[in-house]
Amino acid sequence: MSAPVLGTTDRVVTPPAGPAPMVAEIAGGRWGDLWRAITRNRKAVAGALLLLVFVVLAIFPGQIAPDDPTAEIYLPALGPSWHHLLGTTAQGQDIFSQLVWGTRLSLVIALAVGALATALSVLVGVSAAYLGGIADGVLSLITDVILVLPIFPLIIVIAAYRRNSGLFTLVVVLGALGWSYGARQLRSQTLSLRTRDFLEAARVRGERKAYVIVFEVLPTMTSLIVATFLGAALYAVLTAAGLQFIGLGDPNSQSWGTMLYWAQNGEALFAGMPLWAIAPGVCIALLGGAFALLNYAFDEISSPALRVRKLERAHLPKSESRPPGPAPGTIAEQTVLKVEDLSVAYATDGGPVIAVDHVDFELGRGEFLAIVGESGCGKSTLLYAIARLLGSPLPGEIIGGRVLFQGRDLVLLECRAR
Amino acid sequence: MRFVVRRLGFFVVTLWAAVTANFLIPRLMPGNPALAMMSRYRGHINPASLHAIEIAFGVNNHQSLLGAYFSYLGNVVRGRFGVSLTFFPDAVSRDVLQALPWTLALVGVTTILAFLLGTLIGLVAAWRRGGILDSVLPPIFVITSAFPYFWLAMLAIWLFAIKLGWLPQSGGYRITDDVGWTWAFVGDAMRHSILPALTILVTSIGGWILTMRNNTISVLTEDYVRMARAKGLSPWRVMWTYAGRNAILPNLTGFAMSLGFVVSGAILVEFVFNYPGVGWMFLQSVENQDYALMQGLFLMIVIAVLTAILAADAATAMLDPRTRDVR
Numbered sequence: 177m178s179a180p181v182l183g184t185t186d187r188v189v190t191p192p193a194g195p196a197p198m199v200a201e202i203a204g205g206r207w208g209d210l211w212r213a214i215t216r217n218r219k220a221v222a223g224a225l226l227l228l229v230f231v232v233l234a235i236f237p238g239q240i241a242p243d244d245p246t247a248e249i250y251l252p253a254l255g256p257s258w259h260h261l262l263g264t265t266a267q268g269q270d271i272f273s274q275l276v277w278g279t280r281l282s283l284v285i286a287l288a289v290g291a292l293a294t295a296l297s298v299l300v301g302v303s304a305a306y307l308g309g310i311a312d313g314v315l316s317l318i319t320d321v322i323l324v325l326p327i328f329p330l331i332i333v334i335a336a337y338r339r340n341s342g343l344f345t346l347v348v349v350l351g352a353l354g355w356s357y358g359a360r361q362l363r364s365q366t367l368s369l370r371t372r373d374f375l376e377a378a379r380v381r382g383e384r385k386a387y388v389i390v391f392e393v394l395p396t397m398t399s400l401i402v403a404t405f406l407g408a409a410l411y412a413v414l415t416a417a418g419l420q421f422i423g424l425g426d427p428n429s430q431s432w433g434t435m436l437y438w439a440q441n442g443e444a445l446f447a448g449m450p451l452w453a454i455a456p457g458v459c460i461a462l463l464g465g466a467f468a469l470l471n472y473a474f475d476e477i478s479s480p481a482l483r484v485r486k487l488e489r490a491h492l493p494k495s496e497s498r499p500p501g502p503a504p505g506t507i508a509e510q511t512v513l514k515v516e517d518l519s520v521a522y523a524t525d526g527g528p529v530i531a532v533d534h535v536d537f538e539l540g541r542g543e544f545l546a547i548v549g550e551s552g553c554g555k556s557t558l559l560y561a562i563a564r565l566l567g568s569p570l571p572g573e574i575i576g577g578r579v580l581f582q583g584r585d586l587v588l589l590e591c592r593a594r
Numbered sequence: 595m596r597f598v599v600r601r602l603g604f605f606v607v608t609l610w611a612a613v614t615a616n617f618l619i620p621r622l623m624p625g626n627p628a629l630a631m632m633s634r635y636r637g638h639i640n641p642a643s644l645h646a647i648e649i650a651f652g653v654n655n656h657q658s659l660l661g662a663y664f665s666y667l668g669n670v671v672r673g674r675f676g677v678s679l680t681f682f683p684d685a686v687s688r689d690v691l692q693a694l695p696w697t698l699a700l701v702g703v704t705t706i707l708a709f710l711l712g713t714l715i716g717l718v719a720a721w722r723r724g725g726i727l728d729s730v731l732p733p734i735f736v737i738t739s740a741f742p743y744f745w746l747a748m749l750a751i752w753l754f755a756i757k758l759g760w761l762p763q764s765g766g767y768r769i770t771d772d773v774g775w776t777w778a779f780v781g782d783a784m785r786h787s788i789l790p791a792l793t794i795l796v797t798s799i800g801g802w803i804l805t806m807r808n809n810t811i812s813v814l815t816e817d818y819v820r821m822a823r824a825k826g827l828s829p830w831r832v833m834w835t836y837a838g839r840n841a842i843l844p845n846l847t848g849f850a851m852s853l854g855f856v857v858s859g860a861i862l863v864e865f866v867f868n869y870p871g872v873g874w875m876f877l878q879s880v881e882n883q884d885y886a887l888m889q890g891l892f893l894m895i896v897i898a899v900l901t902a903i904l905a906a907d908a909a910t911a912m913l914d915p916r917t918r919d920v921r
Binding site: 219317320321323324325326327328329330332333334336337357410413414415417418421422423424436440445446450453454456457460461463464465467468469472475560563565 | 612732751861876885
């Protein structure tokens with residue numbers, strides 16, 4: 177069942193049908209919620225599908241492109257045809273086959289660097305925040321220095337001294353230099369968690385620091401850790417491709433960056449073989465795009481304010497018909513503010529939630545009115561609605577009723593007259 | 595004032611880290627390429643350039659590592675990076691200064707333009723949530739931010755220079771030009787810079803748009819923005835002086851972090867376009883194993899990035915009084 181996510185804004189949760197969702201249920205179904213949030217986000221689905229395609233290509237290249245990618249056995253510089261979907265290179269190699277076989281290295285680099293950089297980010301970021309004091313100062317300084325140093329030129333310098341070094345060196349160097357951004361974010365997230373009740377409780381229980389970090393702190397930061405991984409993977413795809421393109425990768429390995437290196441050397445664009453240069457770039461952009469889309473989607477999932485939600489009016493409960501109130505202008509002279517039958521709904525992932533449900537009151541000149549209620553019952557929402565402060569970025573909307581201020585209906589007022 | 599001192603201190607520490615990395619990397623590598631190179635060149639090149647390699651690597655006099663490190667530091671401080679092999683017998687510092695204006699003009703102007711444009715578009719997109727701008731641009735720029743710079747540069751050359759023939763395909767100016775401050779030369783240099791500039795702009799603007807949009811959205815939920823709207827201020831005023839001014843602060847900090855990425859991309863763009871800037875020269879030196887020039891250029895890039903970050907810090911301090919007071 178769907179559970180509306182409780183935000184910081186006061187509201188009464190009046191689900192349209194069924195029993196009221198419990199907060200405990202949301203906390204318990206964290207993974208389920210994450211899964212549901214991902215499948216509901218179009219950017220996340222697109223990114224995941226793209227990634228899946230590349231994973232399949234990387235695992236079964238031989239089934240998809242039986243041609244040997246290195247064999248120089250065809251006529252050079254052929255155009256696209258049924259035999260050679262993307263034509264051949266100046267050396268007579270099949271471009272499509274090279275593309276498919278090149279997927280594996282690019283993907284392995286992305287995942288390995290992503291994993292290594294994320295592990296370092298978590299290690300440095302969380303321990304800096306949790307240890308505090310001098311340790312925090314030193315770790316933060318190192319993080320900041322690596323963060324602002326131009327990493328790519330530094331990697332080029334290293335690669336220039338260690339030409340044609342293997343995959344392992346590449347992954348270690350990229351990972352060792354690519355963790356700082358994530359570490360910084362994880363540190364500030366951990367700092368903001370430190371004073372939360374559940375961590376205080378763990379401390380009072382006398383749990384060891386390591387236990388608290390692994391079993392209490394890390395699970396609450398799942399989405400940020402995933403985002404760190406995706407960001408590092410994107411960085412790895414682009415940086416590795418750049419290195420291979422300028423000839424600092426292993427020129428005999430099969431990868432998209434190396435293809436571009438040979439395409440540039442063979443002047444593919446000038447010699448009428450544009451596909452040789454275009455196709456590998458498209459693959460790099462798509463693999464990078466898959467990580468970027470997933471990353472963006474995770475950003476939206478972890479901070480719901482970033483999403484645009486449309487209020488699904490069809491799902492609102494039918495309001496029982498009430499006798500219409502007196503027409504504007506017929507209200508008593510001394511009444512300043514008259515709220516009639518006012519209802520406000522919020523759009524949430526679980527469908528609309530009605531926060532203010534058919535509220536009526538009247539306020540005369542010089543009169544005081546106290547609105548009392550428990551936290552989250554809709555007091556603020558009611559006042560926001562009266563002042564017409566709902567709407568972007570809050571997903572609240574007035575779905576019925578009138579607000580008469582000195583006889584004028586504020587709900588119907590145009591934007592400018594407000 | 596404390597803030598400025600702290601940032602200057604950070605600047606010095608980072609610079610020191612870069613210089614030290616520059617010194618240590620050749621030494622940590624197995625096989626010591628410095629010595630290998632010296633033995634390769636001994637007898638083939640004149641004593642001046644041999645001395646240059648010695649200065650660059652600090653391998654003369656059989657000093658101890660620490661002694662070599664300090665003499666290296668001394669040389670760096672005095673701007674002595676040795677003699678370039680690629681552009682022999684130029685001093686490295688001379689070559690670097692020659693390439694610098696090209697990169698500053700191209701990458702500097704493009705980065706500032708991308709930052710301003712991206713920030714503006716991000717602000718407007720967030721202000722009109724769900725509008726045309728907001729629903730079309732963010733997904734597009736999420737994708738373009740994953741484009742390899744050098745690949746887009748290749749595509750730009752193919753389309754605009756080869757297929758359409760509108761713009762020159764490489765170089766910073768025509769070889770026949772006389773280099774100088776004449777209208778003809780400046781105009782020609784501008785024409786040559788359009789394609790590289792567009793490439794950098796397209797790939798870097800997406801990041802600014804997305805971060806500014808997200809910043810603005812979270813700022814819009816703040817009470818002071820709601821207060822401004824409740825007071826009945828014009829939407830224009832709320833957008834600029836309440837939401838925009840506060841949302842741009844994290845973006846300025848982000849400027850510092852993303853700059854390294856833009857500079858990296860720009861190196862590859864210069865390489866593809868044969869643009870006579872620092873990046874192109876840097877890759878030339880890598881290709882020719884001209885380690886003295888390479889290390890000098892690397893330090894130049896670090897200094898340029900750090901200076902830009904310092905400028906962004908100063909701007910943050912001016913716009914946000916909180917950073918000036920804290921600690």
